[in-house]
Amino acid sequence: MPSPLEKELTVMLVDNEPARAAIVEQAMIDSGYRVIRRLENAKNLTEAVTEFQPDMVIIDIESPDRDMLENMSRLTKDNPRPIVMFAEEDDSRHVEAAIRAGVSAYVVDGVNSGSVKALLQVAIARFREFQALRLELESVKSQLEDRKLIDKAKGLIMKHQKCDEPAAYQALRKLAMDRSQRMTDVARNIISVMELMGGSK
Amino acid sequence: MSQMETNITQNGAPVRIGFIPLIDCAPFVIAQEKGFFLKEGVNVELSKEASWASIRDKVAFNILDGAHMLASMPIAASLGIGSIKAAMQTSFTVSHNGNGITIGNALYEELKHYAASSLDIRTGVALKKMLNSRSADAAPLRFAVVYPYSSHNYQLRDWLCRAGVDSDKDVQIVVVPPVKMLNSLRQGDIDGYCVGEPWNSLAVEQGVGHMLVTGYEIWGSTPEKVFGVNSAWAEQNQEVHLSIIRALEKACLWVDEPSNQTELLSILSHPDYLNCTLEQLVYGFSAIKPKGQFDWPMEAYQRFSGSVINKPLPSYALWIMAQMYRWQQLGGIRSLNKVAEQVYRQDLYNKALGLPEEGESRDWYLSAEEEATWLDAVAAGKIRLHPDGILTGFDKSVK
Numbered sequence: 001m002p003s004p005l006e007k008e009l010t011v012m013l014v015d016n017e018p019a020r021a022a023i024v025e026q027a028m029i030d031s032g033y034r035v036i037r038r039l040e041n042a043k044n045l046t047e048a049v050t051e052f053q054p055d056m057v058i059i060d061i062e063s064p065d066r067d068m069l070e071n072m073s074r075l076t077k078d079n080p081r082p083i084v085m086f087a088e089e090d091d092s093r094h095v096e097a098a099i100r101a102g103v104s105a106y107v108v109d110g111v112n113s114g115s116v117k118a119l120l121q122v123a124i125a126r127f128r129e130f131q132a133l134r135l136e137l138e139s140v141k142s143q144l145e146d147r148k149l150i151d152k153a154k155g156l157i158m159k160h161q162k163c164d165e166p167a168a169y170q171a172l173r174k175l176a177m178d179r180s181q182r183m184t185d186v187a188r189n190i191i192s193v194m195e196l197m198g199g200s201k
Numbered sequence: 202m203s204q205m206e207t208n209i210t211q212n213g214a215p216v217r218i219g220f221i222p223l224i225d226c227a228p229f230v231i232a233q234e235k236g237f238f239l240k241e242g243v244n245v246e247l248s249k250e251a252s253w254a255s256i257r258d259k260v261a262f263n264i265l266d267g268a269h270m271l272a273s274m275p276i277a278a279s280l281g282i283g284s285i286k287a288a289m290q291t292s293f294t295v296s297h298n299g300n301g302i303t304i305g306n307a308l309y310e311e312l313k314h315y316a317a318s319s320l321d322i323r324t325g326v327a328l329k330k331m332l333n334s335r336s337a338d339a340a341p342l343r344f345a346v347v348y349p350y351s352s353h354n355y356q357l358r359d360w361l362c363r364a365g366v367d368s369d370k371d372v373q374i375v376v377v378p379p380v381k382m383l384n385s386l387r388q389g390d391i392d393g394y395c396v397g398e399p400w401n402s403l404a405v406e407q408g409v410g411h412m413l414v415t416g417y418e419i420w421g422s423t424p425e426k427v428f429g430v431n432s433a434w435a436e437q438n439q440e441v442h443l444s445i446i447r448a449l450e451k452a453c454l455w456v457d458e459p460s461n462q463t464e465l466l467s468i469l470s471h472p473d474y475l476n477c478t479l480e481q482l483v484y485g486f487s488a489i490k491p492k493g494q495f496d497w498p499m500e501a502y503q504r505f506s507g508s509v510i511n512k513p514l515p516s517y518a519l520w521i522m523a524q525m526y527r528w529q530q531l532g533g534i535r536s537l538n539k540v541a542e543q544v545y546r547q548d549l550y551n552k553a554l555g556l557p558e559e560g561e562s563r564d565w566y567l568s569a570e571e572e573a574t575w576l577d578a579v580a581a582g583k584i585r586l587h588p589d590g591i592l593t594g595f596d597k598s599v600k
Binding site: 046061062063064065066067068069070071073074082084085092095096099100104 | 253
């Protein structure tokens with residue numbers, strides 16, 4: 001953590017994921033940094049950097065607008081430069097960690113490298129956290145989707161075979177076992193076949 | 202193909218190859234989708250990337266083993282230009298050409314007042330005249346390229362320079378990602394751009410702008426994208442690297458085969474790849490161009506296959522280093538021959554395809570005297586690419 005006596009490091013955050021940007025911004029403020037600007041859309045990225053002159057820009061590595069910053073860093077020495085340029089032998093690991101976490105950063109010359117590293121750590125941690133949350137959400141979502149598919153297939157079997165729900169479930173399960181397929185794949189097949197035959201109407 | 206699938210090499214870990222969703226990523230996509238990688242016994246995982254900077258960083262830090270790269274990228278990375286110094290190399294050129302310069306309607310209409318004929322617009326003569334008559338406090342014209350270390354940037358600057366326009370003082374050059382070019386032009390954020398197809402043809406077709414000249418017309422046939430790899434990875438995985446080169450070579454032939462075009466476009470348009478409509482892709486490959494208000498043929502001459510295209514040309518590395526020097530990206534460098542040879546590896550290309558070695562006679566080598574003056578001579582315009590392109594070499598008799 002930076003000592004309060006140090007010059008306040010100003011940061012610009014560029015992220016089209018508003019939820020993540022909010023988390024990262026809060027974490028940075030909590031750690032004592034000043035987030036001078038948060039951009040969701042990088043349309044005026046170069047103008048914003050010129051106007052606010054942040055010490056550091058943190059941008060999602062998957063943003064196509066990174067290449068704009070690459071060009072800026074070339075134009076004058078005052079513009080932030082890609083952090084990979086500062087990755088000396090001994091501390092290239094934190095840059096690699098950042099890239100893996102999906103964080104890329106641009107830093108102006110002469111900023112205290114300890115603060116840069118600390119700030120990068122905050123961003124990396126929040127990006128990872130967000131990624132974990134998203135994976136969890138996706139898995140819950142796909143479980144829900146799976147459930148819906150299976151329910152639909154069961155309904156079709158019940159209607160077609162005139163059987164009850166447990167029997168339909170058993171039939172589905174047996175098919176999956178016999179074909180060594182996932183239940184959802186079997187369900188999807190059944191639905192498409194039935195739809196083809198007009199059975200789902 | 203199924204019996205081949207068991208022949209997968211290196212303890213199952215896939216080779217990670219990055220690509221940017223552009224038309225010239227086609228050989229990578231086809232090698233994957235049509236099983237050319239698999240037939241060579243390599244398990245490849247393609248990773249769609251959002252920016253050239255991301256490709257560079259991920260290859261430099263071994264998150265990717267190799268990638269679809271701008272031909273200048275392995276040179277810039279190996280020299281540490283605009284990034285950490287990270288040894289990269291290429292042994293396979295994926296494509297030649299494909300770029301064009303397009304300007305917006307407003308600028309085009311204005312240029313008409315300064316042009317005696319359409320030729321004056323195409324050569325930039327009208328632009329020069331217009332800039333001369335502009336008041337000093339007028340907002341500068343803005344041209345976009347896709348990346349600072351790219352053929353697009355160098356070709357645009359060369360074209361401007363030949364017309365007598367100072368690309369640093371008389372106009373402003375900014376970077377805009379390819380997919381955003383058309384919209385930026387439409388909204389007037391930029392006045393023109395140099396980008397790969399189909400973004401030039403689409404501007405013409407949609408009535409947003411006018412394509413003035415192709416990269417092919419500026420430089421002749423020159424490498425555009427390469428298969429660039431992390432040099433340390435290449436060192437440790439030579440067999441795999443050679444297998445990938447063989448697979449890409451076959452994929453390139455497949456891409457250039459006209460009878461495959463329908464399938465090619467349908468694969469490329471898939472959400473995993475370019476995620477666009479077939480209509481958007483067709484101009485990238487076909488010689489048929491939309492009808493615009495101009496009377497000149499505009500083929501970008503994008504080519505993918507054959508040894509004249511695929512074999513790495515160290516002479517092109519010499520040319521690119523001189524462009525970097527010319528536009529103040531590179532301060533100076535002593536051993537041009539050595540860098541060109543280490544980054545553009547003809548030996549591995551020959552080895553992969555079972556071709557004879559080049560031997561000691563490297564016809565592209567600069568003599569000691571030439572090497573000492575090369576950067577300045579190219580920067581001063583005393584040496585140009587031969588009008589037919591890099592394969593014919595350089596025109597060293599420019600006055």
